Amino acid sequence: MTSLWLAGTEEPTDDPWAPELGVQDAVIGAGLTGLVTAVLLARAGRQVTVIEARYPGAVATGNTTAKLSLLQGSHLSALRRYHSAETARAYVAANTAGQEWLLQYCAAHGVVVQRRPAYSYATTPDGVMTLRRELDHTHEAGLATEWVDDLALPFETLAGVRLADQAQFDPVQVLAALRAELRSWGGRLHHRIRVTGVRARRPCIVQTEAGELRADRVVLATGIPILDRGLYFALMEPQRSYAISFRGVSNAPTGMYLSVDQPTRSLRTAPRPDGTEQLLVGGNGHGVGRIRSELGQVEDLREWSHRHFPGAQETHWWSAQDYAPVDAMPVVGAVPGTGGRVFAATGYAKWGMTNAAGAALRLAAQLLGDETPAWGKALERRAPGPAVLARTGMVNAKVGAHATTGWLRTGASSRRTPPEGAGLVARSAAGPVGVSTVDGATCAVSAVCPHLGGVVAWNDAEKSWDCPLHGSRFAPDGSVLEGPATSPLKPRS
Numbered sequence: 001m002t003s004l005w006l007a008g009t010e011e012p013t014d015d016p017w018a019p020e021l022g023v024q025d026a027v028i029g030a031g032l033t034g035l036v037t038a039v040l041l042a043r044a045g046r047q048v049t050v051i052e053a054r055y056p057g058a059v060a061t062g063n064t065t066a067k068l069s070l071l072q073g074s075h076l077s078a079l080r081r082y083h084s085a086e087t088a089r090a091y092v093a094a095n096t097a098g099q100e101w102l103l104q105y106c107a108a109h110g111v112v113v114q115r116r117p118a119y120s121y122a123t124t125p126d127g128v129m130t131l132r133r134e135l136d137h138t139h140e141a142g143l144a145t146e147w148v149d150d151l152a153l154p155f156e157t158l159a160g161v162r163l164a165d166q167a168q169f170d171p172v173q174v175l176a177a178l179r180a181e182l183r184s185w186g187g188r189l190h191h192r193i194r195v196t197g198v199r200a201r202r203p204c205i206v207q208t209e210a211g212e213l214r215a216d217r218v219v220l221a222t223g224i225p226i227l228d229r230g231l232y233f234a235l236m237e238p239q240r241s242y243a244i245s246f247r248g249v250s251n252a253p254t255g256m257y258l259s260v261d262q263p264t265r266s267l268r269t270a271p272r273p274d275g276t277e278q279l280l281v282g283g284n285g286h287g288v289g290r291i292r293s294e295l296g297q298v299e300d301l302r303e304w305s306h307r308h309f310p311g312a313q314e315t316h317w318w319s320a321q322d323y324a325p326v327d328a329m330p331v332v333g334a335v336p337g338t339g340g341r342v343f344a345a346t347g348y349a350k351w352g353m354t355n356a357a358g359a360a361l362r363l364a365a366q367l368l369g370d371e372t373p374a375w376g377k378a379l380e381r382r383a384p385g386p387a388v389l390a391r392t393g394m395v396n397a398k399v400g401a402h403a404t405t406g407w408l409r410t411g412a413s414s415r416r417t418p419p420e421g422a423g424l425v426a427r428s429a430a431g432p433v434g435v436s437t438v439d440g441a442t443c444a445v446s447a448v449c450p451h452l453g454g455v456v457a458w459n460d461a462e463k464s465w466d467c468p469l470h471g472s473r474f475a476p477d478g479s480v481l482e483g484p485a486t487s488p489l490k491p492r493s
């Protein structure tokens with residue numbers, strides 16, 4: 001479905017594809033990470049080309065809730081389970097740098113920003129304990145958070161933590177400004193070209209569906225890196241969640257809110273060009289492809305919103321995914337084994353507005369040979385400690401179990417034509433086959449993800465095939481939508 005931000009926008013024009021020219025820096029992916037990185041490199045005089053598989057903002061950035069906040073639910077407590085206080089301070093410093101850069105950028109480029117306090121809040125006694133820990137960890141990391149007893153929300157809360165003077169914006173407006181600036185420096189942007197591989201040679205060879213491009217250096221700003229080298233996929237959990245926007249809400253809260261209890265609830269408002277103010281409600285996150293009905297999650301969020309915000313009239317709903325690192329710390333820097341020629345950034349755990357800009361600052365400094373910020377080292381690909389290894393083992397056991405159960409489950413369905421909007425995985429002589437019916441067209445594709453062989457599951461909200469292993473997603477006809485996979489599900493008769 002289309003987000004409030006992307007609705008009504010037209011796909012921007014792109015530049016003629018001329019791979020024979022080669023380039024100094026190729027940035028793969030036109031989300032916030034890719035476009036900020038590309039602008040920083042282009043400003044420094046580098047020849048930059050951005051290659052985007054779909055269109056700018058198509059994946060996470062155009063479908064975010066776009067809170068630009070240093071208070072991030074209970075994220076610092078999660079991070080402190082695996083890292084020292086010093087690393088937590090580096091994480092906050094990276095996010096602060098990203099936030100400051102974006103605020104200055106928006107001010108200089110006429111992108112409207114609303115300054116708002118951010119709140120993490122609890123609705124259960126366990127949540128209150130989580131909040132107390134978060135308060136301590138945010139203080140330890142130097143943030144001026146405060147305890148709040150009454151949040152004045154239209155449902156019962158027990159307590160909150162508040163950080164003043166945070167921000168929110170429309171992410172698609174930010175991407176538009178970045179695209180314009182990139183072009184003003186001579187940078188090029190290509191849409192609808194999927195990169196299928198990168199050979200880390202001197203120069204690198206960027207393999208795409210439209211031919212090969214040579215580049216001195218390559219930045220993978222693809223959400224999760226598309227190269228398996230570095231094993232990023234094994235360190236990340238793809239997490240999907242939902243958002244709905246409403247108009248006509250008279251009791252919309254003025255700040256930005258996120259519950260620390262499950263299921264999560266995220267709230268903010270958004271001024272629209274027609275002068276109205278909309279309420280955004282988000283939440284109900286879960287592992288990609290690991291839930292019986294995604295549509296059920298949307299219905300649940302809708303019902304909750306109508307219960308607490310009477311009179312709310314829905315304008316848009318959508319869903320998206322982001323990658324949560326097992327140790328809660330993003331990974332930004334050179335991809336191992338590429339001779340310092342290929343770089344990547346991932347693992348923002350749904351806090352990618354500040355993290356993406358921070359990552360871009362770090363990557364640009366590395367590529368330009370500038371002094372890297374003091375916090376940059378903490379973001380590099382690191383050797384996992386015992387706690388991280390234990391958690392990685394748990395996550396990958398869940399992944400393995402899902403792959404196996406996925407295969408076994410294929411025995412359960414016999415092949416038939418599913419009703420409109422539905423999909424099923426059936427057994428066939430050639431392995432599991434995914435059959436779906438969307439807009440009256442029935443398609444049959446291999447149900448085995450070409451990335452690492454997981455059996456895909458039908459997403460009844462987005463009408464897509466989603467892989468529970470590492471989050472690759474495919475359209476009903478098998479074409480790639482997102483994730484680490486770079487080739488489609490094969491057609492089946």
Ligand SMILES: Cc1cc2nc3c(=O)[nH]c(=O)nc-3n(C[C@H](O)[C@H](O)[C@H](O)COP(=O)(O)OP(=O)(O)OC[C@H]3O[C@@H](n4cnc5c(N)ncnc54)[C@H](O)[C@@H]3O)c2cc1C
Binds near residue numbers: 221350
């Ligand atoms: C529901 C939801 C709500 C969120 N809310 C917030 C929030 O309030 N605040 C916050 O800070 N963060 C939030 N986040 C997180 C934030 O949106 C993301 O972390 C951030 O947008 C990631 O940006 P990115 O540029 O790294 O990735 P993306 O925006 O996903 O961009 C990656 C791009 O790479 C392209 N690509 C991928 N593979 C290829 C390929 N092979 N070839 C070419 N191109 C390719 C994709 O098409 C895509 O356009 C939220 C995330 C979700 C899912």
